[in-house]
Structure formats: C-alpha cells, structure tokens
Amino acid sequence: MQMDCEVSIAKDSPVRLINAVMERMDYSRLYAAYSRLGTIEYSPKILLKIMVYGYMRKQISSRALEACCR
Numbered sequence: 001m002q003m004d005c006e007v008s009i010a011k012d013s014p015v016r017l018i019n020a021v022m023e024r025m026d027y028s029r030l031y032a033a034y035s036r037l038g039t040i041e042y043s044p045k046i047l048l049k050i051m052v053y054g055y056m057r058k059q060i061s062s063r064a065l066e067a068c069c070r
Contacts, residue, residue: 018053027044027045
C-alpha cells in the first residue's frame with residue numbers, strides 16, 4: 001500500500017524544501033553511473049534525497065537514515 005506523503009509531512013517541514021531544490025537538479029550523470037543489477041531497485045534520485053536529508057540532520061548511518069524516513 002502506498003503512503004500519501006502529502007498528508008503525513010507537515011507543510012513547513014525542511015524535507016519539503018530539500019525535495020523542491022533537488023527536483024531542479026540534473027540527475028543524468030547519476031543515472032548513467034547507476035547499475036541496474038540486483039534484486040531490488042530503488043530510485044537513485046530518491047536515495048540521494050534521503051542521504052542529503054540525513055546529512056542535514058547529522059545522521060549518517062543507514063539505521064539513522066531509516067529512522068529519519070519514518
């Protein structure tokens with residue numbers, strides 16, 4: 001089941017600013033370097049957004065990044 005993020009993320013959340021800024025970026029070089037091998041494929045653009053958001057919050061471990069996403 002897909003979650004409706006528009007409802008669960010506050011209108012003044014910093015994650016909305018990060019998303020708006022990063023949506024303007026050119027990801028062509030990122031996608032060119034991204035391998036499609038493996039069992040589960042996640043969008044490299046979304047993964048980069050998660051990393052930037054985590055680093056902004058001084059969270060660098062994968063578990064801390066997962067917690068930030070919740």
